[in-house]
Amino acid sequence: MSMPKVISLAALLLAGAGAMALAADDGKNGLGARPGLGQPITEADVKPWDITILPDGTNLPPGSGTAAVGAKVFVDKGCNQCHGDGGKGGKNAALVTDEKLQGQGIEANKTIKDFWAYSTTLYDYIRRAMPWPTPHTLSDEDTYNLVAYILAENKLIDANAVMDAKTLPQVKMPNHDNFIVKFPDRI
Amino acid sequence: MGILRKRGGAGWSAPDEFVAGNGLLHRRALLGRGLMLAGAAGVSAASGATGAAAEPLQNAEWSMHQGTTVEATGRRSKFEKDTVRILSNPKGEPRTQHARTPHHRLSGSITPSHLHFTILHNGIPDIDPEQHKLVIHGMVKQPMVFTMDKLMRYPMVTRQTFVECGGNSSLMFSNEPIQKDLQYLHGLVSNSEWTGVLLSTLLDEVGVDPKAVWMLPEGADTPLLTRSVPLKKAWDDAILVLYQNGERLMAEQGYPVRLLLPGWEGNMNTKYVRRIKITDQPAMSYYEARNYSPILPDYTAYKFYFVNEVKSFITSPSFGQSLKDPGYYEISGVAYSGTGRIERVMVSADGGKSWADAAVQGPTMHKAFTRFHIPWRWDGSPATLTSRAIDDGGNIQPLRADFVKERGQTLKPATNMMGFYSQHYNSLTSWGINAKGEIAHVYA
Known part of the structure; x- marks a missing residue:
């Protein structure tokens, strides 16, 4: 025109x-x-800030975690104060719930179990932003333990499964294939 | 499209040129002779009303003594104290804080910086520019770190653009219209003039690997907020912004430097940006994998929506205001598109049965607020006002029925007035006016 x-x-x-x-x-x-x-800088120098985890597991740190230890970290670090006992919901979102998307309309709760498409998002976001009042105080190991706990409580992994750089990206999230790219030509 | 054209003669005997149902007048009436005609009618009516009832003119109290002392930063009239943003979390509890722009009290196209909407997930960081650094690394020839004093020496560009939260207008997804003013309905969009360094200038300096597709900007705020942005956008028009409306960025807007992605959802415009990693895949971070993936009626979800599509709404008259008497009014509002320039805005006073072209205030700019006006003579009977914008790519605001068919609406009426029911609403907004001049939010 x-x-x-x-x-x-x-x-x-x-x-x-x-x-x-x-x-x-x-x-x-x-x-x-x-x-x-x-100023030129080396990737080694950027390391302390280079925390983003990619869906294929790129950048996941060494270490591992289990649900059993995670249950203890969840209380020790005060996660239950906002997310409730067992992560079942408090003044902030429920992390563990059987609530379904289906039937709840477009306003359905985007639960970890029924909506989140990538297990790696959990690791990245917990280590990046949690606990809300005291961020950047979780060790890599703490984070693996918390991720294992939340995934196991949601029955997305076995109760005894060990989460590490290799196993975490392989966790199958039920809603993974239900996303549509809105504007593919912009990528 | 059903525009009624009743072209009267241009002489004094034809004061009103109606162009669509329920009293919409030709936009020409805003300019030149049309305005003179309307003005002439006003004078004769006013002169009939003056006389014994009018109070004699005299010097008011404020004309009689020295005024208050000028301050180092200007302040508004105390009579405008209600022109403020509404807050979702005024005590700063440990959760997200939102402040919404009061569009129903503003005009023009620039949103004053202190009334610009903002969303902070964990408060406003107080960043010392002398210590802040920006790192660009990943799939590049040479990773680099830029200090603020160095960044300030780069060539800069200035442009106007709106920033709109992907969740703006969320209440419009309610299956019943919510009786709230524009601040609640559309308060998470604002428009500023921004000045900064083109990101492409810095990408040239670090040397981007041709196999890279994405960049992952990250802020220095407490949640280290991060999103995945296609590199295409970076090369197109992304800016590292240092100034807003002529002064350094407001602290709540990302001081000392934020990423600006003109026309793309607000959350991606990373505030306090401290690191940009160049990659060949997206991170699927919390905000893209969860928050800004709207659920569709069949329970699939869109991902990577990014663009704020063509949209408009009438700011005057609008909910919270009322019409005192029948007669002449100017209908006015804002239109914008995340894909281009506003080409045309149509207005209806009869709920979409007939439409007339509004006057579009130039200069119109890409991905920026464009104000529109149209004169209207209200005859005192019920009317439904609505606007519909078209951008220079031919994109037109969808009618509500078509929009809801694709995107859905809530099962029950929205109850949380600060809640987020879905994202990226760009359909119509309509105001129903009854015979008393009261204004309701309606779906037309």
């Missing part, structure tokens, strides 16, 4: 600005050379 107008305006500007402006326009806003003011 307005495309021809845009093109003709651009052509007019270029013509008016002349050859000098064209010469200076190197695709960097006409401002010439790169500022180059960043």
